[in-house]
Amino acid sequence: MARAARDQRVGVRHDRAPSTPVPSVPAAESRAVGADRRRGFGATVHDELAPHVRGEVLLAGDAGYEEASSGYNLVLEHHPAVVVRASGPADVMSAVAFATRHETPVSVLNTGHSTAVSADGSVLINTRRMQGVRIDPHQRVARLEAGATWDRVIHEASAFGLAPLSGSSSSVGAVGYTLGGGLGLLGRGFGYAADHVRSIDIVTAHGTLRQVTPEQYADLFWALRGGKGNFGVITSMEIDLFPVTRLYAGGLYFRGSDAKEVLNAYRRWTRTVPEAMTSSLALIRFPWGAELPDELRGRFVVHVRIAHDGTAEEGERLIRPLRDAAATVLDTVADVPYTSTDGIHSDPVEPFPLLERSSCLRELDEDAVDALLHMVGPDSTCPMRLVELRHLGGALGREPRTPNAVGNRDARFLLYTAGPATAVDVDEVRDHAQATVDRMAPWSTGGVLLNFLGADDVTAQHIRAAYGTEDYRKLLRVKRAYDPENLFRVNHNIVPGVEAEV
Numbered sequence: 001m002a003r004a005a006r007d008q009r010v011g012v013r014h015d016r017a018p019s020t021p022v023p024s025v026p027a028a029e030s031r032a033v034g035a036d037r038r039r040g041f042g043a044t045v046h047d048e049l050a051p052h053v054r055g056e057v058l059l060a061g062d063a064g065y066e067e068a069s070s071g072y073n074l075v076l077e078h079h080p081a082v083v084v085r086a087s088g089p090a091d092v093m094s095a096v097a098f099a100t101r102h103e104t105p106v107s108v109l110n111t112g113h114s115t116a117v118s119a120d121g122s123v124l125i126n127t128r129r130m131q132g133v134r135i136d137p138h139q140r141v142a143r144l145e146a147g148a149t150w151d152r153v154i155h156e157a158s159a160f161g162l163a164p165l166s167g168s169s170s171s172v173g174a175v176g177y178t179l180g181g182g183l184g185l186l187g188r189g190f191g192y193a194a195d196h197v198r199s200i201d202i203v204t205a206h207g208t209l210r211q212v213t214p215e216q217y218a219d220l221f222w223a224l225r226g227g228k229g230n231f232g233v234i235t236s237m238e239i240d241l242f243p244v245t246r247l248y249a250g251g252l253y254f255r256g257s258d259a260k261e262v263l264n265a266y267r268r269w270t271r272t273v274p275e276a277m278t279s280s281l282a283l284i285r286f287p288w289g290a291e292l293p294d295e296l297r298g299r300f301v302v303h304v305r306i307a308h309d310g311t312a313e314e315g316e317r318l319i320r321p322l323r324d325a326a327a328t329v330l331d332t333v334a335d336v337p338y339t340s341t342d343g344i345h346s347d348p349v350e351p352f353p354l355l356e357r358s359s360c361l362r363e364l365d366e367d368a369v370d371a372l373l374h375m376v377g378p379d380s381t382c383p384m385r386l387v388e389l390r391h392l393g394g395a396l397g398r399e400p401r402t403p404n405a406v407g408n409r410d411a412r413f414l415l416y417t418a419g420p421a422t423a424v425d426v427d428e429v430r431d432h433a434q435a436t437v438d439r440m441a442p443w444s445t446g447g448v449l450l451n452f453l454g455a456d457d458v459t460a461q462h463i464r465a466a467y468g469t470e471d472y473r474k475l476l477r478v479k480r481a482y483d484p485e486n487l488f489r490v491n492h493n494i495v496p497g498v499e500a501e502v
Helices: 002-010 027-052 089-101 150-158 174-179 218-227 256-269 312-318 366-376 426-439 460-464 469-482
Strands: 056-058 082-085 106-109 123-126 133-136 141-145 197-204 208-212 233-240 246-255 277-285 300-308 328-331 334-337 354-361 386-391 413-420
Touching: 027 056, 027 082, 027 089, 082 089, 089 106, 089 123, 089 197, 089 208, 089 233, 133 150, 141 150, 150 174, 174 218, 174 233, 197 218, 208 218, 218 469, 246 256, 246 312, 256 277, 256 300, 256 366, 300 312, 354 426, 366 426, 413 426
Parallel strands: 082 123, 106 123
Antiparallel strands: 056 082, 133 141, 141 233, 197 208, 197 233, 246 300, 246 328, 246 334, 277 300, 277 386, 354 413, 386 413
16 A cells, blocks of 8 residues: 555656667567566656656656646657656655666756757656755855756845846746856856856766866866756756846837848947947847737747846937837837836747757858848748847856856857747758858857757767867767766756767
């Protein structure tokens, strides 16, 4: 009876488990072998893992398995061997130790905004139940657990007149965002989110929990901030907060037919603005959605996103050249509390399949504008929903006080494209995105930002392009020191290899 009660709690079903690849044999024999293996794996999970997990342990077919294996970007489906809905660090330690013993890769899922690699066959650790956030207003520090999203951190910090270096969408997981760099609304003024991490608690191979700081495991601390999930599973993190309560922020929407005038005004304007001004420009083909304002529904528009950390009077003066560039169809820029900054980008909330490509640009001149508009402007056949230019520089271009692995700080703009993978011809979206990146190559630095690599971009070449040569060699050394068997490879993987090959 006790065993049955425990089985119900952890969600283990001994008669169901994910399929495992088997050698080529006759169909009947193959089914028999597969069933035996599934039963064997279920028994192993029951005997070795479930007794040590307070959260749920789920196999394929269990209630909750599919939901726990899915995130925001549905471009990839995940069929992990087992899912652990972790309730805390002890569950993570047990899951990683189990994976190490059985030489099974580990994957991690919170919100799933940065889907990169299929988690098929892995031990998937779902961190959504680990949502704790604690604010120290005197030190201006937030301690957040692995499953916390930015909306929770923003809400808790705002009670003390503080804000984190969050991004365009508050529904994104704060830890994963930060590990990949973290290009946020205050980026030009304060740098990447990864530049302001104080400590990290991480479970490395064999289930070892380590507290990592600039003084303790300094090499690992350097690598984690920019190296994403290559070295273990983060259970919590301490980050800096900033005395920001409001911004002069919002969106300027222009007709698509004015794209050339607005883009050229924007490129000139970005050369003059102070670091307190962080912005981007997006060319958007809006669907015919009932939830959209009448001014945007079914239209191609130019959307300039504004986030000014200064007075409304100064912000209004700074963006006057943009407002004068062309007539706006919608203007939402105003003095807003930091808790309302989701309205700047107005990113989609509901999960959907998304194809993404990106590239770092060293410059944006008139020829670059013409080249971009040829590919994605109002007269093009562009099938992508969004093409964005994010203005970098400022603090984003400087090394932080405590160095980290975030690369490509010399870029002045990030080019990012996103298209729905639900199109009739997905290849059309994929090919046009690649053609756009190729067309902009004369202005590219050759680099990328890790958080903006889509599933199509997760190749050894693209991942190396996120770092300088020496930094990548250093990442390889750290990877070999803490994860020589590459247990943590279901990510933007830095494969332990021969240094001379880099």
